[in-house]
Amino acid sequence: MITFENASVTYPGGVQALKDVSVQLNDGEFVVIVGLSGAGKSTLIRAVNGLVPLTSGTCYVDTNEVRPKDKKAIRDLRAEVGMIFQTHNLVKRTTVLNNVLMGRLHRTATWRTLLGTYTKDDVELAMQALERVEIVEKAYVRASNLSGGQQQRVGIARALAQEPKVVLADEPTASLDPPTSHIVMRDLKNICRELNITMLVNLHFLDLARMYGDRIVGLRGGELVYDGPAADADEKVFEDIYGRSLTAQDMLEASDAA
Amino acid sequence: MSATPSLGTDAPRGVRPSKPPPPPFALWGGIGFVLLTIGFSWDWTYGIGFSIPDLISNFTLDPARNPIVAGVIDPVWETMTRPAVIEGFIETFQLAAIATILGGIVGLPLALLNSLTGAPNKTVYILVKNFNSFIRAIPDLIYAVFFVAAIGRGALPGVLALFFLSVAVIAKLTADIVDGIDQGPIESARASGASHVQMVKTAVIPQILPGYTSFALYTFEINLRGSAVLGFVGAGGIGTIFSNYYQRGWYDRLVVVVIGFFIVVFIVDRISIAVRKRLL
Structure with a gap:
C-alpha cells in the first residue's frame, strides 16, 4: 500500500510540481497516472522511492515512511520498489x-x-x-x-x-511504437496480476490508460483532480483532467493513424 | 528588384524578440585577447630580444662552423647497437610502462572523485578537485628535479616524476568524461537501492572505461616522450644518453640515438592510435 498525505514538492527553481496530494493506493492495484506534461506525474512517481524528496507532507510504502535523507532506510525501501524508465x-x-x-x-x-x-x-x-x-x-x-x-x-x-512489492513505471511506452507499447503494457499488467505487485504507471495516452488500468489518478498543475476506477473514466473525465478538449494525439492508435 | 522573402505567412504570430547583446565574457575576452596580442608583439625595451635578422645571420649549415651539422651528415650508425644505448631504450620503456600503470591505478579513483557524479559528497569533490589541480600545476621536469634532489640520480626519480605526470593527465581527462556520461543508468542504479560505490562500479565505470583506457594509452606515449627530457636532470632513461652525448659534443652519435628514438615513438604512436580508434 502506498499512502500520500498532503504531499507537496517545490523544486529549487521555485516550480511547484505537487500541491497537497493525498491518495492511498492498494496492494496489487494497477494504477495509471494521467496528466499533461508538467502536471507532476514524474514527480509523484519519484516521490515513492525518494528520488525526488517531498518538501512537505509524507509518503508511506506500507508502514515505512519515505525518508530520502536517511541513506540506509531509503536504500532498504528502494530495494522493494522497482522502477522502469521512459x-x-x-x-x-x-x-x-x-x-x-x-x-x-x-x-x-x-x-x-x-x-x-x-x-x-x-x-x-x-x-x-x-x-x-x-x-x-x-x-x-x-x-x-x-x-x-x-x-x-x-x-x-x-x-x-x-x-519488488511495488513497480513504478515512468512513461514506459513513450519512446516505443504502438504494437511494442501494447506488448510492454501487457507484460506490466501480467506481472501485476500474477505476482500481485502494485503498479504505478505514468501514461499520457488515454486509450492505453483505460485499457490497462484498474484505477486512474489524474493530475493537473500538480493537483489531484481525479481518482476513480478506469472503467468510469470517460472522455468527459479526461477533458477535465487535461483542462481542454481531447485531440487525436491523446490516443495511441489515433495518433499513429494520423 | 529583390522582393522581401516570404514564407507565405498571412498574419504575424507572436512577437519577435530583439537580438540579445553578445555575452559579456565573449565580448571582454575578445577585447582582452586583441590587447594582449598587441602588447606582446610591441617592441619593448625589455623582453627576450628576439629578432629575425639575427636569426638569419647566425644561421649556418657549414659543417666547419656548425659541429651539429657536421655530426648529422656523418652519423656513427654503430651507436645503435651499443649496450648502453639499448639499455637506455629498455629503461625508457620500463619507466613509461611502470609510471603509466601506477598512474592509471591511482588516477581512476581521483578522476571519479573529481566529479559530482562520482564523489560521495561535495566536500570530497572539492578536496579532490583541488588536489588534482595541484598535481597538474607542477611540470614533469620540476617533479624530476625534485625527486633527483631527494633520492639521488637514477631511474626511480624518473618513475616518480612520470607517475605524477600520468596521474595528472589521466585524472583530468577521465574526469571530463565522467561529467558527460548518460545519467539514466545512474538513476536506475540508485532507484534499485544500490550503494554509492555499487552505483559507481555498475553504472559509471562501464561508461567511462573506453575513454579511460584510451587516455592511459595516450599517457604511455606522453611518458615515452617525457623520458627523453628527464635524463637531462639525472632521472634515467634514454635521456641520460642524450644528455651524455650532448655534453661531450658527440653529435655524430647523438643524431643516431635521436633517429632511433623518433622511430620508436613513431611506431608506438601508430599502434596506440590504432588501438584507441577501436576503443572509442
Whole structure:
C-alpha cells in the first residue's frame, strides 16, 4: 500500500510540481497516472522511492515512511520498489544480464560488486526475470544491440529481479511504437496480476490508460483532480483532467493513424 | 528588384524578440585577447630580444662552423647497437610502462572523485578537485628535479616524476568524461537501492572505461616522450644518453640515438592510435 498525505514538492527553481496530494493506493492495484506534461506525474512517481524528496507532507510504502535523507532506510525501501524508465536507462555497453543483475545490487556485498561477480541465486533470478519478459535468449548480448522495445523489456526484467512489492513505471511506452507499447503494457499488467505487485504507471495516452488500468489518478498543475476506477473514466473525465478538449494525439492508435 | 522573402505567412504570430547583446565574457575576452596580442608583439625595451635578422645571420649549415651539422651528415650508425644505448631504450620503456600503470591505478579513483557524479559528497569533490589541480600545476621536469634532489640520480626519480605526470593527465581527462556520461543508468542504479560505490562500479565505470583506457594509452606515449627530457636532470632513461652525448659534443652519435628514438615513438604512436580508434 502506498499512502500520500498532503504531499507537496517545490523544486529549487521555485516550480511547484505537487500541491497537497493525498491518495492511498492498494496492494496489487494497477494504477495509471494521467496528466499533461508538467502536471507532476514524474514527480509523484519519484516521490515513492525518494528520488525526488517531498518538501512537505509524507509518503508511506506500507508502514515505512519515505525518508530520502536517511541513506540506509531509503536504500532498504528502494530495494522493494522497482522502477522502469521512459528512456530504459540501461548501461548500453554491458550485457543484458549484467543490466538485469543491477536489480540485485541491494542484496549484493560491496566486494562482490567491485569484483563484478554475483551469486548463483542472483543469476538464476535474473534469468527467470528475463524469461518472464520473453527475452532470455539475449542474456549475453550487449544492451546497445537491442531495439527500443527489447531494451524496455530488459528494464522490466531489471525491476522484477529486485523481487519488488511495488513497480513504478515512468512513461514506459513513450519512446516505443504502438504494437511494442501494447506488448510492454501487457507484460506490466501480467506481472501485476500474477505476482500481485502494485503498479504505478505514468501514461499520457488515454486509450492505453483505460485499457490497462484498474484505477486512474489524474493530475493537473500538480493537483489531484481525479481518482476513480478506469472503467468510469470517460472522455468527459479526461477533458477535465487535461483542462481542454481531447485531440487525436491523446490516443495511441489515433495518433499513429494520423 | 529583390522582393522581401516570404514564407507565405498571412498574419504575424507572436512577437519577435530583439537580438540579445553578445555575452559579456565573449565580448571582454575578445577585447582582452586583441590587447594582449598587441602588447606582446610591441617592441619593448625589455623582453627576450628576439629578432629575425639575427636569426638569419647566425644561421649556418657549414659543417666547419656548425659541429651539429657536421655530426648529422656523418652519423656513427654503430651507436645503435651499443649496450648502453639499448639499455637506455629498455629503461625508457620500463619507466613509461611502470609510471603509466601506477598512474592509471591511482588516477581512476581521483578522476571519479573529481566529479559530482562520482564523489560521495561535495566536500570530497572539492578536496579532490583541488588536489588534482595541484598535481597538474607542477611540470614533469620540476617533479624530476625534485625527486633527483631527494633520492639521488637514477631511474626511480624518473618513475616518480612520470607517475605524477600520468596521474595528472589521466585524472583530468577521465574526469571530463565522467561529467558527460548518460545519467539514466545512474538513476536506475540508485532507484534499485544500490550503494554509492555499487552505483559507481555498475553504472559509471562501464561508461567511462573506453575513454579511460584510451587516455592511459595516450599517457604511455606522453611518458615515452617525457623520458627523453628527464635524463637531462639525472632521472634515467634514454635521456641520460642524450644528455651524455650532448655534453661531450658527440653529435655524430647523438643524431643516431635521436633517429632511433623518433622511430620508436613513431611506431608506438601508430599502434596506440590504432588501438584507441577501436576503443572509442
